[in-house]
Amino acid sequence: xxxxxxxxxxFMLAVVLLVCMVGxxxxxxxxxxxxxxxxxxxxxxEEGNEFRPAFDERIAEFEKNNPDVKVDPxxxxxxxxxxxxxxxxxxxPHLISTNFTxxxxxxRARIVADIxxxxxxxxxxxxxxxxxxDALKYNDGIYSFPKGAYLLGIIYNTELFExxxxxxxxxxxxxxxxxxxxxxxxxxIKEKTGKPAIAFPTTGNAGGWIFTPIAWSYGVQFVKENEDxxxxxxxxxxxxVAALQFMKDLKWKYGIVQEDTLVDNQRKKELxxxxxxxxxxxxxxxxxxxxxxxxxxxxxxxMGLPAGPKKHVTLMGGTAYMISADASKKxxxxxxxxIKAEKFYELNDExxxxxxxxxxxxxxxxxxxxxxPLTIWSQDAEYTKYYNEMVDKYANINxxxxxxxxxxxxxxxxxxxxxxxxxxxxxxAILDKCLQEVWTNKDADVAAIIKKANNDFQKDxxxxx
Amino acid sequence: MKLSRNKRTNAHSVLNRHxxxxxxxSGWLFLLPTxxxxxxxxxxxxxxxxxxxxxxxxAYTVGEFVGFENFERVIKHSQFVPMLKNTLMYVFWSFVIGxxxxxxxxxxxxxxxxxxxxxxxxxxxxxxxxxxxxxMMWKSIYAPDMSGxxxxxxxxxxxDKYAWLNDPNFTIIGLVIQSTWKxxxxxxxxxxxxxxxxxxxxxxxxxxxxxGVFRRAWTVTRPALSAxxxxxxxxxxxxxxxxxxxxxxxxxxxxxxxxxxxxxQLYQYAFNSGGRATGQAMxxxxxxxxxxxxxxLFYFKLNKKIEExx
Numbered sequence: 001x002x003x004x005x006x007x008x009x010x011f012m013l014a015v016v017l018l019v020c021m022v023g024x025x026x027x028x029x030x031x032x033x034x035x036x037x038x039x040x041x042x043x044x045x046e047e048g049n050e051f052r053p054a055f056d057e058r059i060a061e062f063e064k065n066n067p068d069v070k071v072d073p074x075x076x077x078x079x080x081x082x083x084x085x086x087x088x089x090x091x092x093p094h095l096i097s098t099n100f101t102x103x104x105x106x107x108r109a110r111i112v113a114d115i116x117x118x119x120x121x122x123x124x125x126x127x128x129x130x131x132x133x134d135a136l137k138y139n140d141g142i143y144s145f146p147k148g149a150y151l152l153g154i155i156y157n158t159e160l161f162e163x164x165x166x167x168x169x170x171x172x173x174x175x176x177x178x179x180x181x182x183x184x185x186x187x188x189i190k191e192k193t194g195k196p197a198i199a200f201p202t203t204g205n206a207g208g209w210i211f212t213p214i215a216w217s218y219g220v221q222f223v224k225e226n227e228d229x230x231x232x233x234x235x236x237x238x239x240x241v242a243a244l245q246f247m248k249d250l251k252w253k254y255g256i257v258q259e260d261t262l263v264d265n266q267r268k269k270e271l272x273x274x275x276x277x278x279x280x281x282x283x284x285x286x287x288x289x290x291x292x293x294x295x296x297x298x299x300x301x302x303m304g305l306p307a308g309p310k311k312h313v314t315l316m317g318g319t320a321y322m323i324s325a326d327a328s329k330k331x332x333x334x335x336x337x338x339i340k341a342e343k344f345y346e347l348n349d350e351x352x353x354x355x356x357x358x359x360x361x362x363x364x365x366x367x368x369x370x371x372x373p374l375t376i377w378s379q380d381a382e383y384t385k386y387y388n389e390m391v392d393k394y395a396n397i398n399x400x401x402x403x404x405x406x407x408x409x410x411x412x413x414x415x416x417x418x419x420x421x422x423x424x425x426x427x428x429a430i431l432d433k434c435l436q437e438v439w440t441n442k443d444a445d446v447a448a449i450i451k452k453a454n455n456d457f458q459k460d461x462x463x464x465x
Numbered sequence: 466m467k468l469s470r471n472k473r474t475n476a477h478s479v480l481n482r483h484x485x486x487x488x489x490x491s492g493w494l495f496l497l498p499t500x501x502x503x504x505x506x507x508x509x510x511x512x513x514x515x516x517x518x519x520x521x522x523x524a525y526t527v528g529e530f531v532g533f534e535n536f537e538r539v540i541k542h543s544q545f546v547p548m549l550k551n552t553l554m555y556v557f558w559s560f561v562i563g564x565x566x567x568x569x570x571x572x573x574x575x576x577x578x579x580x581x582x583x584x585x586x587x588x589x590x591x592x593x594x595x596x597x598x599x600x601m602m603w604k605s606i607y608a609p610d611m612s613g614x615x616x617x618x619x620x621x622x623x624x625d626k627y628a629w630l631n632d633p634n635f636t637i638i639g640l641v642i643q644s645t646w647k648x649x650x651x652x653x654x655x656x657x658x659x660x661x662x663x664x665x666x667x668x669x670x671x672x673x674x675x676x677g678v679f680r681r682a683w684t685v686t687r688p689a690l691s692a693x694x695x696x697x698x699x700x701x702x703x704x705x706x707x708x709x710x711x712x713x714x715x716x717x718x719x720x721x722x723x724x725x726x727x728x729x730q731l732y733q734y735a736f737n738s739g740g741r742a743t744g745q746a747m748x749x750x751x752x753x754x755x756x757x758x759x760x761x762l763f764y765f766k767l768n769k770k771i772e773e774x775x
Binding site: 080081082084085087088102105106108109110111202203204205258259260261262264425426429432433434436437439440441452455456459460464465 | 742
């Protein structure tokens with residue numbers, strides 16, 4: 001009897017566990033019980049997050065205006081470490097957002113759908129900013145819808161600039177026209193405030209990302225496409241050596257960067273927000289992040305990147321919506337309608353409400369409002385004009401602190417260049433190492449470092465592309 | 466009717482086999498959930514990963530068979546040899562810095578009379594601190610500016626600041642110190658438990674013969690721990706060969722790859738390559754697996770030796 005009970009107990013336990021595992025693999029239906037198309041939308045904030053109520057309102061409004069669609073919000077955000085695993089496991093929502101640098105790899109891996117037809121059907125052909133659209137294409141297909149784009153600029157601490165005598169009476173900063181002028185500013189800041197002038201990351205690919213436009217301004221070209229469709233690394237050049245030497249001098253000649261070399265992007269922002277540095281190079285839109293460190297928004301300013309010896313250029317990047325290749329045509333259509341409600345070229349009431357809702361949430365959460373970001377539409381589009389008017393309406397800082405950046409975006413004097421399309425993250429990782437090398441070794445041979453980096457990039461990545 | 470002797474013997478055998486089978490079925494049923502989980506989470510991924518290492522991978526989509534191409538790419542990577550050297554340096558420094566302290570601490574705690582339990586708890590405390598908290602704490606301690614605790618101590622003693630993790634010659638040593646601090650409590654307890662099993666009469670005889678602490682440690686304690694020390698030696702090689710946490714959280718593999726290991730590179734292949742190097746991740750995983758498999762076979766042989774001793 002005892003033996004029978006034991007066996008029965010073991011058998012029941014085994015069955016329960018197996019059933020659970022079978023249950024886990026069950027596929028969900030594409031329609032709900034009312035026949036509405038279910039579309040899974042990523043980016044749903046966590047419970048208690050300040051942006052969750054606005055997202056919920058948006059869902060309710062969207063379902064009211066689109067009665068054939070049921071929105072299933074998913075707490076999902078892009079993380080490069082887990083993205084491809086989730087994609088393979090069919091765990092991605094139908095609508096996801098990633099960085100511009102992932103558009104080509106995800107399209108190649110057939111993780112995301114070609115939405116050229118869907119875009120055409122919804123009237124988006126020819127509407128998107130030409131400077132951005134090229135970053136979204138792969139083999140003539142369009143695989144993403146731009147969510148937001150950014151230009152790299154300089155974010156500065158108005159208080160430290162004031163102490164260094166670099167602010168004008170009207171609240172705008174004195175703007176360095178070249179990188180050499182920026183260095184002069186940096187030396188002044190160091191002398192007057194004792195703080196590092198600039199916090200510059202060198203890990204997590206962030207150093208390479210920010211060094212890229214500096215190198216471009218020195219006339220560096222990183223990758224060349226050959227006639228046979230292969231790619232060559234071409235940055236073993238005097239221009240690249242000069243650019244890296246400039247970075248080396250920031251530390252050893254001028255002493256205006258932070259002491260810790262091994263800083264990632266988050267730590268860079270933390271250093272700036274806690275008064276540990278006067279400037280960082282970042283997307284102008286990221287000015288909203290410093291309130292999390294209790295930094296007074298009126299201490300934050302923004303301006304464009306200065307020019308280098310050969311060019312005046314800035315880097316454009318951004319995030320893009322993409323639709324999972326697993327989504328049905330109806331789900332693709334529903335996902336694009338969701339995007340339309342937020343980013344429609346021509347204004348309607350729903351879009352206006354979403355814009356104001358977004359800015360009201362930012363104001364409630366004491367995030368900086370004042371920066372007018374690079375638009376995915378042309379500058380004279382209705383959406384752009386309305387958005388900028390709303391930013392002026394809800395601005396919660398001295399707008400002159402960020403006026404130089406807003407002017408830089410509106411009528412950019414610099415060449416706007418998208419991130420490298422081929423092996424961008426790998427290039428950034430290699431450039432990270434170059435920066436680490438020159439900042440940890442005073443006697444580093446810059447030319448040898450550039451040569452090795454060029455050869456490694458070619459051999460390890462471009463030859464296998 | 467009484468059965469013949471042979472028939473009685475046969476009946477007993479059948480009955481015994483039947484009972485044995487009944488008991489085994491129960492045992493296997495209890496094991497079944499664990500076996501299934503091990504299959505899903507360990508065996509299947511290991512086998513699949515090893516097989517896919519010979520295929521062209523597009524993210525996690527299996528392509529054509531390419532033989533040893535992935536292995537070739539891994540070994541020909543410009544950073545493979547430096548990272549292999551780094552991995553071996555981790556193993557080397559983990560022995561120099563991390564092998565003896567748990568043994569010494571275990572012997573000391575075994576010898577003390579008062580506050581034995583308190584000492585054990587205090588030494589074990591780092592093991593219960595969450596991993597990421599420990600890494601962040603030590604990164605702050607190692608900060609090269611005056612916010613770093615170590616530099617504050619150095620400057621207060623009249624010395625210059627030191628770069629610590631920013632110095633490529635110290636980075637691995639610094640990370641090994643952090644992992645030793647974290648892990649030595651658990652290893653100390655392992656040695657301590659074996660010391661508790663050592664015969665007390667041997668210690669009494671040694672004391673009566675006039676042996677001091679060091680003499681007792683050499684003549685009584687060392688032989689008692691020798692098998693365990695050998696076991697820990699192998700386990701340390703296996704564990705340190707897979708080092709990734711420290712480089713990932715504290716240095717990003719830098720400065721300039723000075724702290725990057727093979728496991729760190731596997732992570733880059735698997736998660737930071739946009740799906741282009743998944744095949745290489747699997748190939749490198751198989752290479753590490755083979756190295757560690759040889760170490761594990763050695764471990765099982767030694768484990769058998771310890772069990773025979775006890």
